Amino acid sequence: MKPLPRIAIYGAGMIGNYLGGRLHDHARVRFIARPRIASTLKACGLTVSDLNGHRQHIAPDVLDVHTHPEAARDAELVLVTVKSSATMDVGHELSEVLAPGSLVISFQNGVRNTAELRASLPGHSVLAGMVPFNVTQPEPGHFHQGSSGELMVEHSAELEPFLPVFAGGGLALQRQDDMQAVLWAKLLINLNNPLNALSGLPLRDQLAHRTWRRCLALLQREGLQILEVAGIRPAQVTALPARWLPTVLSLPDAMFHRIAARMLAIDPLARSSTWDDLQAGRRTEVDYINGEIVALAKSKGLRAPANARIVELMRDAERSYLRWEADALLNTLRNAR
């Protein structure tokens, strides 16, 4: 029988542990984690679950957990699942250890991680990936998928040997030709990440509230205008095309709940990964999300004042967290100059 492929999860946190757990029985999965996460996995094992009732526990003694880059050396496939600010470091660390021929997939939000990894790893194929769903950690070592959607990955013949592994783990992979368009579409959705963090609410409660949705619609309208000027056409990654999202989000609650019920099919405890960062006292990814709209506007001689204001508010929140009311934030964004 053919040996199972060796897969390294580089940066085992919410996404990495979830993906690694789902793939565990179908590959030789190795987790490269910070010592605090490694200790949790060694003490509690790894449980993965999803909103469709899947649940699986992997005992500590069968988990292959490491804390050093060296552990990625013999991986045939590396899934990079660190936050965007860590990508450069990870590219450098992998360049020192990766064996020739190993494939790398970035499963990160933001539009520049794949290019950064490619620059550090010229001898390797690096594919862009996208995770549409949310992962929470309801208890130590337990990672729960709290919303739906299929992983997307750039088309490549090198992916073929791993397709049965992902399928076996219940992770359907949608292969895409234009991942940059997918990543921009995901970025438009992620413009909500800081709003969710500033609201202090779970995603479902926040998005059920029209004023919070109007804040998001405002950020998205600004983003869509800048993308149009830049000639970037975001892909369709939700039931609705990206350009319709601000209109649908702005609908009164009763209508929104009827038309866009799928957008609210989220675990009641799920929050954005930006909220997780604030809670952990980490710098957030806002520069790689809303900040990308601001930077793109600037490169075209334009401004994106609402997204720029959100970046400022997140800088404040990183220093000292202050919860915002929806009306006050909408007012602030409308008056941003």
Ligand SMILES: NC(=O)C1=CN([C@@H]2O[C@H](COP(=O)(O)OP(=O)(O)OC[C@H]3O[C@@H](n4cnc5c(N)ncnc54)[C@H](OP(=O)(O)O)[C@@H]3O)[C@@H](O)[C@H]2O)C=CC1
């Ligand atoms: N969480 C979610 O629901 C979703 C997240 N995403 C995206 O997925 C990506 C990963 O997010 P998420 O899983 O939430 O992030 P986490 O912060 O939960 O996990 C990343 C882990 O990688 C660790 N790490 C950073 N640098 C290194 C390194 N050099 N070596 C080893 N470990 C390292 C981090 O440690 P430390 O904190 O010490 O730096 C952290 O433990 C992000 O781009 C995010 O936006 C996409 C969809 C949903």
Ligand SMILES: CC(C)(CO)C(=O)C(=O)O
């Ligand atoms: C899934 C989603 C959109 C919201 O949780 C996300 O990407 C994040 O939290 O970073």
